[in-house]
Amino acid sequence: MQQQQHNLPTVNIHEAKTNLSKLVEQAAGGSAFIIAKAGKPMVKVVPLEMPPVKRLGFLQGQGHITVDVDTFASAEIAAMFEGGA
Numbered sequence: 001m002q003q004q005q006h007n008l009p010t011v012n013i014h015e016a017k018t019n020l021s022k023l024v025e026q027a028a029g030g031s032a033f034i035i036a037k038a039g040k041p042m043v044k045v046v047p048l049e050m051p052p053v054k055r056l057g058f059l060q061g062q063g064h065i066t067v068d069v070d071t072f073a074s075a076e077i078a079a080m081f082e083g084g085a
Contacts, residue, residue, distance in 0.1 A: 010035075010036050
């Protein structure tokens, strides 16, 4: 790879074809580069910004519930359904 005025490594198109897998892995790891044809920069290869993965249960085991959720406010809830509230 050679350096160009844009401060990114530049590879010629033939080298990019030959080493595509390696170059893609480097770009995915954060090392952007330019592909040039006959010395003229053509494209910039940069990593995609992936949205963070949402994980269910990431706070599992980090807290506890002090009330019995099955019976909490059961009298009040029953009264609302029975018309007593």
